[in-house]
Amino acid sequence: MLKVGVIGAIGYVGAELIRILINHPKVKLEAISSTSYIGETISSIYKNFYGKVNLICTDMEEVIKKSDLVFAALPHGLSEEIAELTFKENKILIDLGADFRLSKEEDYKKWYGLNFLFKDLHKNSIYALPEFNRSKIKNYKIIANPGCYPTSIELGLMPALKNNFISVDNIICDSKSGATGAGRTLSLKSHYTEVNENLSAYAIGNHRHTPEIVECLSKISGKKVSITFTPHLLPINRGILSTIYCNLKKEICLEEIHKSYAEFYKNEPFINIMPLGETAQIKDVKYTNNCNISLHQDHNKNQLIIISVIDNMLKGAAGQAVQNMNILMDFEETDGLDFIAFSN
Template sequence: MVKIGIIGATGYVGAELLRLLLSHPKVEVAALSSVSFVGQEISNVYKNFLNKTDLICESADEVVKKCDVIFTALPHGLSEDIAKKAIDNKKICIDMGADFRLSSEDEYEEWYGKKFTQPALHSKSVYGLPELNKEKIKQCSLIANPGCFPTTIELGLMPLLKNSLIKLDNIICDSKSGTTGAGRGLTINTHFPEENETFAPYKVGAHRHTPEIEETLSTMANDKVNVTFTPHLLPINRGILSTIYCSPKNKVNLEEIHKLYLDFYKDEPFVNILPLGEIASIKNVRLTNDCFISLHLNHRQDQIIVVSTIDNMIKGAAGQAIQNMNIILGFNETDGLNLIAPAF
């Protein structure tokens, strides 16, 4: 059994990783780390693990020492040095944070306020969107797991961009997320009385996922892509839905676009293209590693509308990380991820 370690195990993403990995048929979770809960059993922090695991939170160095694959579920700026130790010791590192998502140090500093601490390491990392970079992921030991908002948008647009069907300077991404996307730490925006029975955008025009979205979409298009990205906070725990508006270069036929998407994703186990006339919904991806996509035209038939939805904690974080691990280790891509959404 491959030994797995999670650094940052008591955050929401770390806990979701542990929940999924405990049921994975080919790995053993061997060590956990948490700065806030060193020496405590994980079941003292999350009671859902009571009698499921007796793992105790320890130091990050111990996790690196004991494990073959290390997941770093940490805020930005904290993963690079840990990744360096892992790679130096011939381990696999899958970073759930933002430290390796951007190729430009200048952009990273502009959006995250920090410089790279291990600049040489960035040339060794691969952006871990499996549907885009599967062959590169197979050969890599350092993965930058994508952000949750970017995952919905990138999967929603990839067939159009790869086939050069839309204009690149007028893409609008209107996204909504459950509150788990903000992490476990309490903020005023996620405090129950502030979030319940309301709905509003946040970080309008200045969200940190913007450069990641633009860089990845530009890679897909082989040209510079600019987006207007506006995230919103929904009064639900989990799920993301992105409604994406884009202008076609020529007159479009929705049936042809639909067939293009079906063909493009036919070998991807987690991307589901809905029949025309149906609309993607958070309900149908909740607690799964699936992405559901529906395709639409506006009433003038001069704008393509793509609706893309995922569970932000699974396909947007922990599940996609496990998918990347499966690819690297040569497992079936769906191992540990054969999850079905609740019917209600």
């Protein structure tokens, strides 16, 4: 059994990691930490764990000491120091924050307002989107787990970019996310009566996931990709739906595009290309590690519309992190992640 630990256990992503890891057949969750809850039992904070998980929050150092692989689910700016520790001890860090997602320090500086603390560590890290660069992931000990919105958009666009179907100049990504994406931190924006019976866009034109999406899509396509990305807050707990609009380079029928998508992802355990005529929706992937994608063409012009849905807490965070662990450790990629969505 692999010894694993979770740093940042009391955030929503940390709690979701615990839920998955406790049931994972090949790992043992040795320790969890949280700065604010040291000494407290996880089940006293999250009652859903009552009678199931009795781990006590300790500190970061203890988690690293007891684990061979560490998950960090922290706000950005806190993971480089952890990576410095794990790397020194030849342990693996899967970071669910943003610290290692951008390869260029200038981008990190521009969008997050911070410099790289340990520049060398970044050369030893990889942005790990399994469906894009699975084979390379095993060579690294510092894993940058993709963001939630980026995962939905990158998976939705990858086959179109790889097949050179679409223009890279003007891709519109209109994304909608459930409220767990905003985390457990109190804020008027996450107050029940403000979110309920409402829809609101936010961070229009300047959301921090933008450079991550641009960098990954540019790597995929080999060209500089330009996107417009608008996130919206939905009155639901879980799920992201991205509606992606792209200009087809030449007339190409939807059937052909669909066929190449199905072919591209045919061996992927977590990706479903919906039959033509079907529309991917959030409820079909909620509480799973799946990404469902449906393809559509506008009635009067050469435009491809892609709908891509994931659960923001699973394929968009904790699930993909465990998927990356499975790849790193040569486990079955679906170990601990083979969830079927609920019918209702």
